[in-house]
Amino acid sequence: MLSSPFSRSVRLGVKSLFLHKLRSLLTTFGVLFGVSSVISMLAIGEGASEEAQEQIRQLGSQNVILRSLKPEEDPTSSQTTSATKYGLTWPDFERVAGTFPGVEGVVPIRNFTQEVRFEDKVLSNAMTMGTTAEYQDVTGRILHRGRFLGPIDDIKRNNVCVVGYEVARYFFPGREPLGQTIKIGPEYFEVIGVILPRVPIGASATSNAASVTVEIFIPIQTGISWFGSMNVKMNSGSRNIEMVDLHEVIASVKNAETVAQVAAASRTMLAREHPQNDYEVIVPLELLARAEETKRIFNIVLGCIASISLLVGGIGIMNVMLATVNERTREIGIRRALGAKRHHIMMQFLVETVVLSVGGGILGIGLGVLVPYLVEHYADMRTIVTLQAPFLAFGISVTIGLVFGLYPAWQAANLDPVEALRHE
Amino acid sequence: MISLNLGITQSKNKPLVVVAELDDVARIYKMGDTEVRALDGVSVKFSSSEYWSIMGASGSGKSTLLNILGCIDTPTSGAYRVEGKDTKSLDDDSLSDLRGSSIGFIFQSFNLIPQLNVLENILVPTFYRNEESELSIARAEELARRVGLEERLLHRPTELSGGQQQRVAIARALMNDPQIILADEATGNLDSHTTEEILELFSELHDEGKTILLVTHELDVGKRAQNILTLRDGKIESITEGNG
Numbered sequence: 001m002l003s004s005p006f007s008r009s010v011r012l013g014v015k016s017l018f019l020h021k022l023r024s025l026l027t028t029f030g031v032l033f034g035v036s037s038v039i040s041m042l043a044i045g046e047g048a049s050e051e052a053q054e055q056i057r058q059l060g061s062q063n064v065i066l067r068s069l070k071p072e073e074d075p076t077s078s079q080t081t082s083a084t085k086y087g088l089t090w091p092d093f094e095r096v097a098g099t100f101p102g103v104e105g106v107v108p109i110r111n112f113t114q115e116v117r118f119e120d121k122v123l124s125n126a127m128t129m130g131t132t133a134e135y136q137d138v139t140g141r142i143l144h145r146g147r148f149l150g151p152i153d154d155i156k157r158n159n160v161c162v163v164g165y166e167v168a169r170y171f172f173p174g175r176e177p178l179g180q181t182i183k184i185g186p187e188y189f190e191v192i193g194v195i196l197p198r199v200p201i202g203a204s205a206t207s208n209a210a211s212v213t214v215e216i217f218i219p220i221q222t223g224i225s226w227f228g229s230m231n232v233k234m235n236s237g238s239r240n241i242e243m244v245d246l247h248e249v250i251a252s253v254k255n256a257e258t259v260a261q262v263a264a265a266s267r268t269m270l271a272r273e274h275p276q277n278d279y280e281v282i283v284p285l286e287l288l289a290r291a292e293e294t295k296r297i298f299n300i301v302l303g304c305i306a307s308i309s310l311l312v313g314g315i316g317i318m319n320v321m322l323a324t325v326n327e328r329t330r331e332i333g334i335r336r337a338l339g340a341k342r343h344h345i346m347m348q349f350l351v352e353t354v355v356l357s358v359g360g361g362i363l364g365i366g367l368g369v370l371v372p373y374l375v376e377h378y379a380d381m382r383t384i385v386t387l388q389a390p391f392l393a394f395g396i397s398v399t400i401g402l403v404f405g406l407y408p409a410w411q412a413a414n415l416d417p418v419e420a421l422r423h424e
Numbered sequence: 425m426i427s428l429n430l431g432i433t434q435s436k437n438k439p440l441v442v443v444a445e446l447d448d449v450a451r452i453y454k455m456g457d458t459e460v461r462a463l464d465g466v467s468v469k470f471s472s473s474e475y476w477s478i479m480g481a482s483g484s485g486k487s488t489l490l491n492i493l494g495c496i497d498t499p500t501s502g503a504y505r506v507e508g509k510d511t512k513s514l515d516d517d518s519l520s521d522l523r524g525s526s527i528g529f530i531f532q533s534f535n536l537i538p539q540l541n542v543l544e545n546i547l548v549p550t551f552y553r554n555e556e557s558e559l560s561i562a563r564a565e566e567l568a569r570r571v572g573l574e575e576r577l578l579h580r581p582t583e584l585s586g587g588q589q590q591r592v593a594i595a596r597a598l599m600n601d602p603q604i605i606l607a608d609e610a611t612g613n614l615d616s617h618t619t620e621e622i623l624e625l626f627s628e629l630h631d632e633g634k635t636i637l638l639v640t641h642e643l644d645v646g647k648r649a650q651n652i653l654t655l656r657d658g659k660i661e662s663i664t665e666g667n668g
Contacts, residue, residue: 005551012540019539334535337496339524339552339600341517417496421531 030313039368333420353405361397
C-alpha cells in the first residue's frame with residue numbers, strides 16, 4: 001500500500017489536490033494551454049517549414065530560374081482587343097547559355113494554351129509546355145514510364161509529347177498510355193512518356209493549381225512551329241493577345257557556390273535588357289536561406305508566446321499554492337509537531353505543485369497532439385509532431401512546478417510551528 | 425472496555441528515570457518596548473512512569489510551558505532537557521527528530537489531517553522517520569485496534585465523532601512509541617462520558633510506563649494525575665498530589 005516515501009508523497013499530494021477538484025483542475029489550465037500551444041505551434045511551424053523546404057528543393061537548389069512576368073496593365077485602356085509583348089526572349093536565353101560562367105545546362109520553357117483532347121475527353125485548361133531534353137536533368141523530374149523528350153525531337157520537330165501522371169490517368173484509364181495519340185489544339189501528338197507529378201511552388205501554386213496535374217510536355221520547336229508565339233485569351237468579351245518568347249528559363253549551375261554569381265549576373269543582364277521589369281529571378285538557394293531565417297524568426301515568436309502563456313500558468317499555480325499554504329497552516333503546524341522537518345514540508349508542497357503542473361502538462365500534451373491533427377485535417381496544412389515535443393513539454397511542466405512551487409513551499413517550511421498550530 | 429495488550433509493558437515499580445527536566449526556565453516575549461515574562465524561573469523534573477497535570481488560569485503560562493515541553497519552542501534562558509539533550513543547543517532538524525521520537529502530542533481540537541484517512545493519520549509520524557512501512561502499517565493497525573477503531577481505518581476524520589477523533593490522535597501520538605505524552609486540554613472538546621474514556625486511556629498508558637503531561641484547566645481532570653503543577657503568572661505556584 002505504501003511504498004517508497006516519494007511515491008507516498010505523490011499519492012498523498014494527489015489526494016490533497018483531489019480534495020479541491022475544481023480548483024485543482026482550473027489551476028492546471030494555465031499549464032495545459034501553455035504546453036499544448038508549445039506542442040501544436042512547434043508542429044505547425046515544423047510542418048510549414050518542411051513543406052516550404054521541400055518545394056524549394058524540388059525547384060533544384062543549384063538552379064537559377066528566370067521567369068516572365070506580365071507587366072501591370074494600363075487600367076485606362078479599355079480596349080476590347082489588346083496585344084502585349086513581354087517577357088524573356090531567345091537572346092536572353094542565348095546570353096545565359098553562352099556567356100555566364102558556371103552554367104551547366106539551360107532549359108527554355110514556353111507555355112501554350114491549347115485545348116487537349118483524347119477521343120471524347122477534353123482538358124480545356126491544360127498546360128502544354130514546350131521545352132528541351134535537358135528539362136528532365138535540370139529539374140530532376142522522375143519519369144513514370146516511357147522516355148522524356150530527346151534532342152532529336154526538337155531538331156526534327158517531332159509531334160511527340162510526355163504527359164503528366166494525372167493526364168495519363170484521366171485520358172487512358174486502364175490502358176497503356178505509350179503510343180496513344182492525343183490532340184493538342186488542332187495537332188496530333190504521340191505519347192512517348194509519363195512523368196510523375198511534383199508539388200508546385202509559391203505564387204504559381206495557386207494560379208497553376210489545376211494545371212500542375214495536367215501538364216503536357218512537347219518539344220519547344222514543335223510547339224512554336226505549330227502554335228506560334230501568340231497566346232490568345234478570351235476574357236468576358238475582351239480579347240487579350242499575349243506575345244511571349246519564353247515563359248521560363250532554368251539555368252543549372254555547376255555547384256552551390258556559383259549560384260549567387262549566376263543569379264547576380266542574370267539580374268544585371270535582365271535589368272539592362274528589360275527596363276519594363278517584366279521578369280523575375282527565382283533562386284531556390286536564396287529561398288531556402290530565407291525559409292530557414294523565417295523558420296528561425298517563427299520559432300522565436302512562438303517561443304515567446306509559449307513562454308508567456310507558461311509564465312502565466314506558472315504564476316496561476318503559485319497563486320493557488322500560496323493560498324493553499326495559508327489554508328493549511330494548521331496542518332503544517334501539526335506535521336511539524338509530529339516530527340516533520342522543514343525539508344519534509346517543503347517537499348510536500350513542492351510535490352503537490354509539480355503534480356499540478358505535470359497533470360496540466362500531460363493534459364496539454366494530449367491537446368497539443370490533437371490540435372495539429374485537427375489543423376491538418378480541416379485546414380489542410382502539413383503538421384509534424386516531433387517525438388521530442390512531448391518530452392520537451394513534460395520537462396517544461398516539471399520545471400514550472402519546481403520553479404513556481406519553490407516560494408510557496410519555502411514559505412510553508414519556514415512557518416513557526418507555534419504560530420502554525422495556533423492558526424485557525 | 426478497551427482491550428489493552430500492546431507490547432509496552434514497563435512496570436510501575438521500576439526505578440524512576442528523569443525524562444524531561446526544566447531548569448530555571450524563562451520565556452520572554454518582546455511586545456514592542458515591553459517584555460512579557462510568560463515563564464519565569466520554572467524548574468521541575470518529570471520522570472518515567474509519572475502522570476502530571478499542569479494547571480493554571482489562562483495567561484498563567486500554561487501554553488508557553490506546553491510549547492517548550494513539546495520542543496516547538498525553546499526557553500529564552502535556563503535549560504530544558506529531554507532525555508538528557510538540551511533543546512537550546514539543538515537545531516531545527518534535531519528538534520524535529522526529538523519531537524518525532526520522544527514526544528506524542530494530543531491536542532484539544534484533535535488536529536487530525538482532514539484529507540487523510542484514519543490509518544494514514546496514525547501513520548503520519550512515521551513519514552518523517554526512515555522506517556519500514558510494512559511494520560509501520562502493522563503497528564498502526566494494532567494501535568487502531570487498541571483505541572477501538574479497527575473498523576474505521578479507511579474513514580475520514582470528518583466521518584468520526586469527537587471521541588473517536590481523539591482516539592485516533594492518541595493512536596497517532598503512540599505511533600513512534602515516545603516516552604512523553606503531551607496532552608493539551610485533550611478532553612476540552614468532549615462530553616463527560618467520552619472524557620472518562622480518554623482519561624481511562626491515559627491511565628492505562630501511565631500504567632505502561634509513559635510519562636503523561638496533561639495540560640488542563642479543569643480540576644476534575646487534573647486530579648486524575650499523580651502530581652498537579654499549578655502555574656501562576658509564569659511561576660510555579662504549587663505542586664500537589666493528585667488522586668492518580
